[in-house]
Amino acid sequence: MIEEIADDMFRIELPIPNSPLQTVNTYLLKGEERDLLVDSGMDEEECKASLQKALHNLGTNLEKIDFFITHLHIDHFGLAPTLASNGATIYLNAPEAFFFGNINLWEKGFEYGKINGFPEEDLKKHLAQKPRFLKEIPRKELRIAAENNSVNSPDGHRFQILGEGDDLNIGNHSFKCVFTPGHSRGHTCLYEPSQKIIFSGDHILEDITPAIFLWPGEDRDPLAEYLKSLDKVFGLDVSYVLPGHRSPFQKHRKRIKELKQHHQDRENEITSVMNAKGKHAFEIASKVTWNIPRPWDEFALELKWMALAETLAHLNHLAGKKEVHWKYGTDNICYYYLPQTT
Numbered sequence: 001m002i003e004e005i006a007d008d009m010f011r012i013e014l015p016i017p018n019s020p021l022q023t024v025n026t027y028l029l030k031g032e033e034r035d036l037l038v039d040s041g042m043d044e045e046e047c048k049a050s051l052q053k054a055l056h057n058l059g060t061n062l063e064k065i066d067f068f069i070t071h072l073h074i075d076h077f078g079l080a081p082t083l084a085s086n087g088a089t090i091y092l093n094a095p096e097a098f099f100f101g102n103i104n105l106w107e108k109g110f111e112y113g114k115i116n117g118f119p120e121e122d123l124k125k126h127l128a129q130k131p132r133f134l135k136e137i138p139r140k141e142l143r144i145a146a147e148n149n150s151v152n153s154p155d156g157h158r159f160q161i162l163g164e165g166d167d168l169n170i171g172n173h174s175f176k177c178v179f180t181p182g183h184s185r186g187h188t189c190l191y192e193p194s195q196k197i198i199f200s201g202d203h204i205l206e207d208i209t210p211a212i213f214l215w216p217g218e219d220r221d222p223l224a225e226y227l228k229s230l231d232k233v234f235g236l237d238v239s240y241v242l243p244g245h246r247s248p249f250q251k252h253r254k255r256i257k258e259l260k261q262h263h264q265d266r267e268n269e270i271t272s273v274m275n276a277k278g279k280h281a282f283e284i285a286s287k288v289t290w291n292i293p294r295p296w297d298e299f300a301l302e303l304k305w306m307a308l309a310e311t312l313a314h315l316n317h318l319a320g321k322k323e324v325h326w327k328y329g330t331d332n333i334c335y336y337y338l339p340q341t342t
């Protein structure tokens, strides 16, 4: 599906197979010599064919396309290294290039699952299925790009790091990078102050709440980062938001208020299932509501894993505010509990 946003700007909605999100947006911006795609879609045949067809219909081709990636999740980044032609540039952020380039997330997954109460047999089963993104991601290049600011890949394209306040010019547009960590550690929006448009990636979506996770090996408070990034974008003069999923929308401040309220409600729900004695994160996750039409016991392991990571983002944030406490039990499992009020 192609939607014309302006005469040099198009939204291309791509299918993403086996994902509850169903589609992801990429945006084509036409320049003089080169064009730019904001996000690339997933490295799946269906998605790739759909993008190639759209580019053809829009009178461009991969030979003249560079990529700006809002964040390195597979639905946004997956296709870029596959499609980038000789001489193309892929712009991306340093924190995620560093993280995905260096850390062996999956090795840390077992300990992370275990200390948070994920049942051991299920954990082994879950971790046996190595996630797609770890197989696909060009880790060595990302590592070097994070260290040196850019790197040429053996396939002839270049990874170039962009950060807060950096400019990206294309055609008549002059964009600024706005660093908005939270949904991912290096998430970056592209903002054009003169036209008041923002490519928001997965930072702000209209009818989906971007998930905030704490993953294995992460020593951060992603929810605090996210709330801060929401405030940052709240302060921008924006008339049109071009998100990573679903339709463009207006009134970004109204949406930001709703997203903040959602996280407050979530926090309240999480503390409401806790007590002063202590529960591990997996148990807490099993007791809060999820937008899945079946009971917790019937969740696929992948879903339980994601629910745990989302619960941990909240628990970690609450612990940072001293609203919940935690300690390890004699079983080496981490228990979260409410402070005694008496």
Ligand SMILES: [Zn+2]
Binding pocket: 024, 073, 075, 076, 202, 244, 245
């Ligand atoms: Zn996404």
